[in-house]
Amino acid sequence: MSFDYDLFVIGGGSGGVRAARVAAQTGARIALAEEDRYGGTCVIRGCVPKKLMVFASGYPQMMREAGEYGWTVHAGGFDWHAFRSKLQAELDRLEGVYRKILSGNEVDTFDARATVVDAHTVRLGSGEEKSAKHILVAVGGHPIKPDMPGADHGLTSNEIFHLDELPRSILIVGGGYIACEFACILNGLGVQVTQYYRGAQVLRGFDEEARGLVANEMIQSGIDLQLGTNILEMEPAEGGFRVKSTDGGEKIFDQVLFATGRKANTGGLGLEEVGVELGRNGEIVVDDYSQTAVPSIYAIGDVTDRVNLTPVAIREGMAFVETVFNGNPTPVDHDLIPTAIFTQPEMGTIGLSEEAAREQEEIEVYATSFKPMRQAFAGYDQRVLMKLIVSKANRTVLGCHIVAPEAGEMIQLVGIAIKNGATKEEFDRTCAVHPTMTEELVTMHDPVRTA
The missing domain is CATH 3.50.50.60 (FAD/NAD(P)-binding domain)
Incomplete structure (x- = not known):
């Protein structure tokens, strides 16, 4: 044919x-x-x-x-x-x-x-x-909006780049990486940001310690992060949109952004x-x-x-x-994909979270959190996290989680080692580059906990 x-x-x-x-x-x-x-x-x-x-x-x-x-x-x-x-x-x-x-x-x-x-x-x-x-x-x-009264008045990530004016205040609904990224972006641009998420912590599915630090830093930067809270309905009102929430409150925001799934x-x-x-x-x-x-x-x-x-x-x-077209059957490899969440600070991650690894096998956790040199000198209290999850059985590094400025750049390079099955001892044999944040990944000799 x-x-x-x-x-x-x-x-x-x-x-x-x-x-x-x-x-x-x-x-x-x-x-x-x-x-x-x-x-x-x-x-x-x-x-x-x-x-x-x-x-x-x-x-x-x-x-x-x-x-x-x-x-x-x-x-x-x-x-x-x-x-x-x-x-x-x-x-x-x-x-x-x-x-x-x-x-x-x-x-x-x-x-x-x-x-x-x-x-x-x-x-x-x-x-x-x-x-x-x-x-x-x-x-x-495509992004979707929740099935609730007034949702049609809300924005999605598709429209956020085309706003005629930046709002003075915005409610972001959701707790995934899109919601958290835009909360940080708009906060940095001077918008008064409130974020509702119905769950107990943002960034569900990521390492608990890492996402906890991101959430704390978001709050410290001025974002009004309200966990265990969801939106019930919204309607146009003078000055923007009146929003009713599950905690019984009512507030008016210039705009509402839904980051509630695709x-x-x-x-x-x-x-x-x-x-x-x-x-x-x-x-x-x-x-x-x-x-x-x-x-x-x-x-x-x-x-x-x-x-x-x-x-x-x-x-x-x-x-x-x-x-x-090349006659070489090639399955798609979805294992050990490095990824970054561009919050402020960023999160870079590859492999298993501590929680997922613990369910799979016995592990050692190597982690350190500290004030990075640049921000500490400037008098800021921001903290970063460097974390490795290691198999007790074969010493393979099962996961790496970084919360720090430029974590996306860092995890790309760390991902090469982990994708190739590097062990904790191979990390340890690598000489540190000093002074850097990521030198901690090759100098953490004692686990902080085992599971």
Whole structure:
């Protein structure tokens, strides 16, 4: 049977674009359809603009520290409009890069919504149909709001980058990394931030000691973090929105941001009708090779709700091409993925938390918390954490958790050692770089506890 393409990719985010580019380099005929902006969640409304906002929000503390180091600093107020204009220009540039990557690799692109008609056919928004030997779905996900009165008035992470004005006050609802990151960002930009989370501690699923330190530092920085609290309803009021909470209180905020979960973008794609299995949250169910229940249809990235991180989507795309186009079946490796939470301070983590490791086997915990040199000299009480979880049986480092400025940069490098099975003794044999924060990772000789 003759097809228009060897591969039709639905979705122009990081995973879809990488898969299309690499597949095209094998000589295959590739097409890609994207209904919104190329670059997807990460580039347009996620990691990239968020990290730039993280940078912007860090300058007030840097300027305060500069004064303690002898510099005379005359700082004006934050110009949101100037920053937002430059931010949008950068996102436009990056979208252009993604388009150029595709065109440079002779990938046919369609700026249109594409839906699945059958195992080998997609239909574009224009009604035109294209056939393909393989279909790759990489459409990502979207933030969702809670089912409660007035929720439509709230913002999500999609809209936060496009505000006409920065609010004077904001309520952030949620306790995951998106909620905590935006709480820190907006607090740093001068917004009065309140955060409600229904659980006992933010950043559920991460190491308890690490997330506890992040929460304490958030509170110390001025964020009104209210745990065990949720929102019941909200309504427009003079000065913003009146919010009723589960603790019986009522407050008015300029804006309310919901960071209460995400859902796969599978609605209306026609997947179930052709036999693709969807999970409870609408995610596409795939095997270890990203293949769906329909052999010619594959899926990667957040739409599969496996590990929802941009580098993971890219690696899934590479494994897909290796499997389908290079004849080398390559399962996706989701084990020991380093990751960072860009709060202030940041958290970097890889492997098992102390709690998860304790349930698995006998462990030793090596940890230290201290005031880092730079902040201590400036008179601040901020603390950092360096923590290793070690197997008693074979001395392998099962997990590493860092809470510190630039923890994301640190965990990337530590992750190489842990991914390659380094033992505690191999950490110990590595000479310390002094004076640094991470030298503690190779100088902690005695465990603080065993379990």
